[in-house]
Amino acid sequence: xxxxxxxxxxxxxxxxxxxxxxxxxxxxxxxxxxxxxxxxxxxxxxxxxxxxxxxxxxxxxxxxxxxxxxxxxxxxxxxxxxxxxxxxxxxxxxxxxxxxxxxxxxxxxxxxxxxxxxxxxxxxxxxxxxxxxxxxx
Numbered sequence: 001x002x003x004x005x006x007x008x009x010x011x012x013x014x015x016x017x018x019x020x021x022x023x024x025x026x027x028x029x030x031x032x033x034x035x036x037x038x039x040x041x042x043x044x045x046x047x048x049x050x051x052x053x054x055x056x057x058x059x060x061x062x063x064x065x066x067x068x069x070x071x072x073x074x075x076x077x078x079x080x081x082x083x084x085x086x087x088x089x090x091x092x093x094x095x096x097x098x099x100x101x102x103x104x105x106x107x108x109x110x111x112x113x114x115x116x117x118x119x120x121x122x123x124x125x126x127x128x129x130x131x132x133x134x135x136x137x
Contacts (some may be wrong), residue, residue, distance in 0.1 A: 027104035047085035083115025
């Protein structure tokens with residue numbers, strides 16, 4: 001089951017990025033500091049399983065996909081094994097334009113150290129600063 005989630009994540013990222021592996025700087029319509037602050041809020045809320053805060057940051061479509069059942073699985077299968085959040089070691093921002101769209105999204109990739117393991121968070125935000133992608137690996 002865990003492998004399936006990782007494969008789905010990889011496929012989702014490839015599709016979302018249009019298969020383009022070149023990192024493009026964050027679009028000028030975004031304030032990098034605000035994007036990083038929002039990503040930090042998501043990571044910190046995830047660490048304490050504050051799902052209402054997470055849902056409040058999400059777009060309507062993403063919020064609908066974060067059902068109680070999905071979040072319980074994340075909690076049981078992933079977060080319960082991590083321990084406490086220690087630090088966000090690295091955070092990169094870049095531009096993301098989905099295939100067939102002209103909308104620019106702020107993509108954030110963060111390396112996060114927990115007590116028992118390091119995780120990579122991949123988040124993206126739309127122009128309204130709503131989270132539209134939420135992945136952990």
